[in-house]
Each structure stands twice: as C-alpha cells, then as structure tokens.
Amino acid sequence: MAVIVAAEDDTDVADLLVTTLSRAGHVVHVAGTGPRALRMIAERHPDLVILDHNMPGMTGLDVARRLRADEATAALPMLMLSAAAPAAAADVFDQVMSMPVGLGAVADAARDLLAARDSRVPVGRPLTDPERLSAVAALLGDPDPVDELTLTMLMSNVSEAAGCSAAACALVLNDAVLTLASVGLPDLLREAGGAPIEWSPAGITVGGDRPVLLGDMRADPVFRDSPMATLCGVRSYAAVPLHDDRGLAVGTLVVMDARPDRFTSATIRGLIATTPAIRRMLDRRRD
Template sequence: MASIVVAEDDSDIAELLATVLSNAGHSVRTAQTGPDALTVIAEAHPDLIILDHHMPGMSGLDVAERLRAEGPTAATPVIMLSAAAPAAARGLVDVTISKPVRPKHLLEAAMELLASRESGAGHAAADAANHLVDVGRLLAVSDYLTRPAHAEALDTFAADLARLTGAPMAAISLVLNDSVVVAGSFGLPKWVQEAGGVPVEWSPDTIVVAEDVPVLISDSTTSDDEFADTPLFSITGIRSYASVPLNSSEGHVVGTLCVMDDKPGTCTEDTVQILHSQRAAAVSLLSRAG
C-alpha cells in the first residue's frame, strides 16, 4: 500500500480519484488548493503526488516547483492533471495526464511510478524518449508520408484552424524521430515553409508525440520553457503555442495539430479544446488516397 496525495479543486473529481486509488489498496489524502496541497504533503510524506494544474492559491506548476526545490520531496513521483499541460511541467513532473481523466489511465500511471520508485529507477522520461523512436510509430508516420500529397487541402484546413482559434499561424504536422514535417500550414514563416519543417529538438511537438498529451504555452518568455531559446521561437518571435496529438487508427501518435502567435496569451485551454475538436477531421484528411 502506498501513501498518495491528490490535489484537485473540483471535489467531485477529487472524490472519484480518491475512490479509484483507495479501491486499489492505497491510502489517499486530498487537498483543494495549492497551499493546502503543500501542507498535506508535508504532513503525509507521500509516495506519490497527483496535482491538478489549475488550483486556487497556487497552480500545480507552482506546487511542483516548490516540491522539486525541497529535499524531502525532490525525488517524489508527481503526476500532473490538466486539459493542456504547460510545457514547463515536463522538467518538473514525471507524467502528465490530460483531462478529462480516465481513472484506469491514472491508476496505471500511478502503479508504474510507484513500481519505479520501489526499484529505484526512473522510467518515465526514458519511456517518452523511446516512444518517439518506436518502430511501429515511425512506420505509421511513414505510411502517411508516402501517400499522395494533398497540400492545397491541408493548407486550407490549416487556414480554417487559424480562423477557428484566432491564431495567425497554424500547422498540421507529421513527426519523425528527427524532424517535424509540415504537411499543411497557414501563416508560418517562409523559412519554415521552404524547409518543410523543423528539427524535433526545436518544437514542443516533441512532447506532444512522445507523451501523447496536448501542450500549451501561454507565454514562452515567462514560462521557463525549454523551447524558448530554439530558433522556432527565438527567430520567429513565437510567444504563444498550443498543440494536440494526432493518432492513427492503430493508436500511434503520428503528428500534431498546432497553432501559434508572436503575441502572448493567444493560446488558451479553449484553444486546446478547439484543436481537439478538429483532430478526427485532420486525420481523415491525412489518410485520403489520391
């Protein structure tokens, strides 16, 4: 049995998660605000911490920063729950899980992290990196890349995506192990269009594909974002970014839908929800034969 702290301001969600974890044999304490979470964590010395990102008082990201800075909790496994995890969370938490949360998914992630803690091994980051170079996933991406191009239709889709979200730049991408290939775009800088994409290390889409989660950057200059100094952001001046995964029929994450702006604050959780609503249409368009 493990000791787990769940910090979630929605009491119904907190009760559901606590019930699922308790039924699995764990001892669970809950908190509804960021400051309360820190207090409960200090009292309980948990084996695992589950943080909602948006909480009163302090965000989940703020709480995670405090936990990582303090000796007793620096190595404690942390799961973040969010409709769109901030990119900066990647260096602070072990796993991000998208809302609405599937209890089975949360329980599986919790069990894996607790097992890793007991064995003294941290597998979350390695698993994410391995997912990016997974052979099955790369074969699925290759299948889309070898289909006849529908550049005009994909560009039109990207233009519609920009209109729906209010962002001046949008793209449909396919992500290989070393590059983000732009399949359709609207408003992207000319040098990105001419290159056909960017290296994976320049793009937050790396996180989206490796971890199968959406990513939201409200302002790259204030979020301590690991991509802020890459050419995609520093040369183009991108400040706001939102991206969601595109999954093949077999479940592989083959690419992303993303929008961006050189102004901060354009991309919000509402933006992420709009992107989610367009995923099926984007995959259908990518799947069409010529």
C-alpha cells in the same frame, strides 16, 4: 519530461523550484495565487501539481479540494510543500512535505509521484518506437492535390477559430517535424518545411500522446532558448496529437502566435474536434 504547475507566492522559493525541477527535465509553470493556479492547471494540463498552503486569494488546501471535486483533475498527483501544512492536507494530497526541506528531496518526491502516475495512466510510445515510425513512413507519400488544398484551407479555418497568426499539421519523426500543410508560419519554418524535433514541443505532444499548451515560450525554461522562440518569434503554442487508424500518434496539429497567452483549454478542445477530418486525409495518403 513532465509538465508541473507549482503554486508559490514566495518568489525566491518559486525560482528555486523552477531551477531544481527544470534540471530534472520537467517543464515548470509557476502561479503566485490560488485562483491563478486553478486557471493555469486548466490551461496547461499538468502531470503534477505542487502547492503551498498560505497563498493570496485561496489556500493550497482549497485549491486541492477544488481539483479533487472535478472529474477532469480528480486523479491528478498533488504535492503540498509548505511551512504551515494543515493536518487535513494529508487526506487530500498524495504527499505532504514541510518546509524547510532540501529541494533535492522535492525533485525526488516529484519523480516518485510521476512514476506512480505513469504506472496507472497509459502513455504514448517513444518517438523512436519502430511501429510508430513505420506508421509515419507510410504517410510520407505524395498527397492528392485536392486533399493538399483542402488541408491548407482547413489550417486557415483552424487559425481563424483560434484567433491566431499560424496553424499547421505535421508528421513527427524521431528527429524532425515535417509540415504537411500550414498557414501563417514564420518564414524560417515555412521555407524549411519543418524543424528539428528539439526546436518545438512536438516531441512532447506525440511522445506523450497528449495536448501541450504553452502561454509563453520565451518564459518557458525548456523552450525559451529554442530557435522557434528566439528566431521565429513564437510565444503562444498549443498542440494536440494526430493518430492513424490504429491509434498510433503520428503527428501534431498546432496553432502558434507571436503574442503571449493567446490560447486556453477551449483552444485545445477546438483542435481535438478538428483531428477526425485530418485523419481521414491521412488515411488516404497511406492508401
């Protein structure tokens, strides 16, 4: 599964892209203008960007040049999909496809670009990786009461800093998310002490060993029908992985809110800054 941002102002084409790429197992976010695409890319940290050329506010080529000029996005795989692709696009994009084109071919191109990226960029271990699961199992013991209280207070600080209703840190098994400490969680999640892995993006966060940012779970093609969205009312979601002392992704630090579009890349940076304190407490659980 990959996160893809597609910039396309034709709603019919955008809908077809979402349907085709979602069926291929990806999470797809669509922007209708060039400036909106840049904001969405900064917020969602995608694995692949697909850009039309002629869009309101900024052309696809201009968006791509902006991304290539930024160190944080310079290596981001980019595909131009346009009926009017300029010749200069070939020098900026990893691949250029001219419309009309079969959307199956677009899905194949996305798969190939992601595979090329994965061969260059380290990725996380599968959730079922025995060494990772062993590391999680070592953290399942009873916590020190002082650490437990400290962790809950830290979640309160995280929630306040993010300006949201809920924050939690959790361990992630291959099939479940186990809450260690939380504030403000929906009753269903709080009373259960966690959730099945398919309910939330925690599997993406830990399995991909990367942050996840969703502006609205109800609009997300993968999670809009999950109980976390439909029963618990979660809309905004941001999370970063938690690691043990060997660098294995064992859990997640997450913030949630019932309102959409509450979080930005600054939220992710704030969560990352909090992880060292949580790791110290996790280390003590293993000891």
